[in-house]
Amino acid sequence: MLNPENLPALQRAIADADLDGWLLFDFHGANPIAGGMLRLTGLVSRRVFAFVPREGAPVAITHAIEQGPWAHWPKSWKREVYASWRSLDEHLRTLVKGKRVAMEYSPRDDVPYLDRVPAGVLEMVRAAGAEVVSSGPLVSTFYAAWSAENVASHERASAIIAKIAEDGMRLAGQRARTPDPMTEYELMQWILARFKAAGVETDHGPNASVGANAANPHYEPTATDSKPIREGDVLLVDLWAHEPNGGLWADQTWMATVGPPSKRAQEVWEAVRDARDAAIALVTERRAAGKATLGAEVDDAARNVITQRGFGQYFTHRTGHSIDPRELHGSGPNMDNLETHEDRRLVDGVAFSIEPGIYVPGEIGVRSEVNVYLVPGKAVVTPSVIQREMFVV
Amino acid sequence: MLNPENLPALQRAIADADLDGWLLFDFHGANPIAGGMLRLTGLVSRRVFAFVPREGAPVAITHAIEQGPWAHWPKSWKREVYASWRSLDEHLRTLVKGKRVAMEYSPRDDVPYLDRVPAGVLEMVRAAGAEVVSSGPLVSTFYAAWSAENVASHERASAIIAKIAEDGMRLAGQRARTPDPMTEYELMQWILARFKAAGVETDHGPNASVGANAANPHYEPTATDSKPIREGDVLLVDLWAHEPNGGLWADQTWMATVGPPSKRAQEVWEAVRDARDAAIALVTERRAAGKATLGAEVDDAARNVITQRGFGQYFTHRTGHSIDPRELHGSGPNMDNLETHEDRRLVDGVAFSIEPGIYVPGEIGVRSEVNVYLVPGKAVVTPSVIQREMFVV
Numbered sequence: 001m002l003n004p005e006n007l008p009a010l011q012r013a014i015a016d017a018d019l020d021g022w023l024l025f026d027f028h029g030a031n032p033i034a035g036g037m038l039r040l041t042g043l044v045s046r047r048v049f050a051f052v053p054r055e056g057a058p059v060a061i062t063h064a065i066e067q068g069p070w071a072h073w074p075k076s077w078k079r080e081v082y083a084s085w086r087s088l089d090e091h092l093r094t095l096v097k098g099k100r101v102a103m104e105y106s107p108r109d110d111v112p113y114l115d116r117v118p119a120g121v122l123e124m125v126r127a128a129g130a131e132v133v134s135s136g137p138l139v140s141t142f143y144a145a146w147s148a149e150n151v152a153s154h155e156r157a158s159a160i161i162a163k164i165a166e167d168g169m170r171l172a173g174q175r176a177r178t179p180d181p182m183t184e185y186e187l188m189q190w191i192l193a194r195f196k197a198a199g200v201e202t203d204h205g206p207n208a209s210v211g212a213n214a215a216n217p218h219y220e221p222t223a224t225d226s227k228p229i230r231e232g233d234v235l236l237v238d239l240w241a242h243e244p245n246g247g248l249w250a251d252q253t254w255m256a257t258v259g260p261p262s263k264r265a266q267e268v269w270e271a272v273r274d275a276r277d278a279a280i281a282l283v284t285e286r287r288a289a290g291k292a293t294l295g296a297e298v299d300d301a302a303r304n305v306i307t308q309r310g311f312g313q314y315f316t317h318r319t320g321h322s323i324d325p326r327e328l329h330g331s332g333p334n335m336d337n338l339e340t341h342e343d344r345r346l347v348d349g350v351a352f353s354i355e356p357g358i359y360v361p362g363e364i365g366v367r368s369e370v371n372v373y374l375v376p377g378k379a380v381v382t383p384s385v386i387q388r389e390m391f392v393v
Numbered sequence: 394m395l396n397p398e399n400l401p402a403l404q405r406a407i408a409d410a411d412l413d414g415w416l417l418f419d420f421h422g423a424n425p426i427a428g429g430m431l432r433l434t435g436l437v438s439r440r441v442f443a444f445v446p447r448e449g450a451p452v453a454i455t456h457a458i459e460q461g462p463w464a465h466w467p468k469s470w471k472r473e474v475y476a477s478w479r480s481l482d483e484h485l486r487t488l489v490k491g492k493r494v495a496m497e498y499s500p501r502d503d504v505p506y507l508d509r510v511p512a513g514v515l516e517m518v519r520a521a522g523a524e525v526v527s528s529g530p531l532v533s534t535f536y537a538a539w540s541a542e543n544v545a546s547h548e549r550a551s552a553i554i555a556k557i558a559e560d561g562m563r564l565a566g567q568r569a570r571t572p573d574p575m576t577e578y579e580l581m582q583w584i585l586a587r588f589k590a591a592g593v594e595t596d597h598g599p600n601a602s603v604g605a606n607a608a609n610p611h612y613e614p615t616a617t618d619s620k621p622i623r624e625g626d627v628l629l630v631d632l633w634a635h636e637p638n639g640g641l642w643a644d645q646t647w648m649a650t651v652g653p654p655s656k657r658a659q660e661v662w663e664a665v666r667d668a669r670d671a672a673i674a675l676v677t678e679r680r681a682a683g684k685a686t687l688g689a690e691v692d693d694a695a696r697n698v699i700t701q702r703g704f705g706q707y708f709t710h711r712t713g714h715s716i717d718p719r720e721l722h723g724s725g726p727n728m729d730n731l732e733t734h735e736d737r738r739l740v741d742g743v744a745f746s747i748e749p750g751i752y753v754p755g756e757i758g759v760r761s762e763v764n765v766y767l768v769p770g771k772a773v774v775t776p777s778v779i780q781r782e783m784f785v786v
Contacts, residue, residue: 118509
């Protein structure tokens with residue numbers, strides 16, 4: 001959230017991006033980035049703008065009958081009040097005429113997660129005399145970037161869920177040799193109980209699935225519809241959790257086979273693993289060399305490996321998603337040149353998942369997921385030990 | 394919701410508007426009109442399009458891993474599947490190249506409620522070779538228009554809440570002469586109890602407020618913060634309710650004075666009443682003459698009266714809002730040339746409130762609200778008897 005403490009850092013980022021300011025717009029919650037920056041409370045049914053100039057105090061344009069939500073807007077910042085569309089236009093012109101401003105706009109919708117300003121609003125801002133560019137770099141640097149505390153919290157959550165995943169899979173393996181094999185749903189419930197005991201929280205899931213079920217990326221076992229985990233099964237566990245009260249998400253996927261893997265399962269696993277490692281290598285090497293990397297390039301690196309192994313058609317999702325200080329699916333760059341064309345750079349502070357997968361319908365689903373956060377000159381992969389081979393349980 | 398039964402009517406509306414089709418787009422619920430037309434169920438985290446052509450079967454463009462939400466899409470309609478942005482682009486080009494299509498777009502954000510397509514998406518559709526125009530007329534005719542059953546349900550709710558408002562105000566007048574005057578909050582609770590007894594429902598409110606409290610359009614009394622209603626007070630009651638299971642909203646505001654009105658209160662009331670009636674007269678006369686009316690013109694008609702009486706600066710909101718078959722604040726034309734520039738026509742089937750008000754801060758707030766629905770050649774005002782003078786209670 002924008003406040004007097006973090007304003008100087010944001011204004012430095014605005015200057016670095018060669019902008020005159022960041023123009024936030026929201027209407028009925030359509031722009032979650034503006035919503036997160038402004039954190040207006042209570043009923044906001046009219047259009048709002050807030051302009052963060054390169055220098056000087058931010059200015060909000062607020063509706064006459066909706067002043068309550070702005071109660072926390074600092075007294076030393078400006079608050080313009082409009083009731084009519086004519087005065088809204090005038091305030092806007094005064095603020096942005098002749099300026100180069102960033103908004104949540106992504107040309108040709110290359111990045112839908114960043115493309116939050118309605119077409120008519122962009123016309124209105126342009127008609128007020130502004131040049132509008134994408135706020136992508138500001139969002140990455142200022143809104144999506146992790147602090148040192150964020151990193152520490154993520155590292156703790158990451159270690160906790162890695163242990164739980166492995167323990168759960170080994171337990172499922174033991175139970176597979178008894179007359180009472182664990183079901184996918186039981187494993188899911190077991191993981192949730194362990195989350196609770198470890199003091200971490202999740203929103204839904206986790207996902208535990210075997211064989212063909214794992215080939216459906218949105219499969220989730222239920223109490224009434226869930227397969228037992230048996231000898232010969234390939235088992236996928238995807239789990240995500242965070243510490244309470246604003247802790248950062250950790251998000252991992254692990255693979256196991258009950259008994260030794262088939263040749264086919266091993267071949268699929270190796271393609272996934274090598275794709276994951278190609279993506280990690282690209283990020284790591286580029287950072288070490290001080291070179292920029294786009295999210296789309298990381299996706300290409302992973303996808304090329306899987307395509308070369310002949311499984312390209314079965315890797316049906318992006319390679320990874322942003323994880324920001326608030327959201328598991330965050331506002332920073334995604335590792336994606338499949339679903340969207342991610343043209344944002346991986347700048348210091350951003351974090352994301354790397355999670356290639358191969359899903360052969362009706363047969364097998366394999367994914368390996370780790371997280372990466374970027375600190376100056378370095379890309380840090382979590383958990384600290386990543387899976388080289390599927391667990392044989 | 395779009396279905397094979399109402400498709401022919403929609404396709405007639407598309408032809409009447411000289412369009413090749415209606416292109417619906419949604420992403421994370423940013424476009425509530427597309428959401429209401431498509432009613433996708435379950436997780437929809439990727440971009441979706443649906444094209445309703447002037448003739449022939451509708452075509453959906455759906456994401457490979459999100460087929461579940463389209464389970465109810467008719468088998469005889471087409472469903473294209475994309476996984477990559479490249480194939481999304483191709484499907485779009487195939488569908489709309491060289492065509493004139495409507496989207497939820499409002500040039501210069503004249504109508505924010507209709508301006509739901511992100512700027513980058515509009516560029517993407519234009520790059521696919523389409524000419525994009527506003528879907529405003531289609532939304533009014535097809536999505537916002539009332540059926541005969543809607544009208545009947547609204548009429549019943551309207552009669553019920555009119556009676557409750559008057560009864561409540563008269564009771565508050567009686568209690569004002571006892572040692573135990575009713576508070577605003579008690580009156581609100583009394584109205585809610587009467588709603589329940591009458592079998593109608595509301596979402597929040599109603600609003601009961603006296604004197605200066607009524608000058609705050611968003612004031613709502615609470616159990617701990619509520620004024621007693623006393624001799625000499627000007628009392629405003631705004632209440633809205635509908636029958637259960639899809640009944641249409643009725644939304645009314647009534648005024649009373651406890652004891653005879655002051656000269657000032659009477660003067661304010663007459664300005665509000667005459668503004669309301671000027672708006673009604675414009676709609677009625679234009680329809681009788683078979684001429685088009687824009688929402689902005691109805692606002693001008695009411696606002697001119699209040700401005701001429703010297704209260705223009707105290708009429709701080711639009712004259713009225715759309716009421717559609719789903720929402721109290723609906724998707725059709727609003728009576729507004731203040732907050733927004735409503736350039737949509739009042740076509741057969743749409744309905745709206747007319748509710749001018751004067752709010753002198755710290756002193757007095759007066760509003761009068763009725764509803765209007767349009768049937769061919771006629772504008773019908775509800776309730777059947779509207780307030781000529783404030784109740785003296």
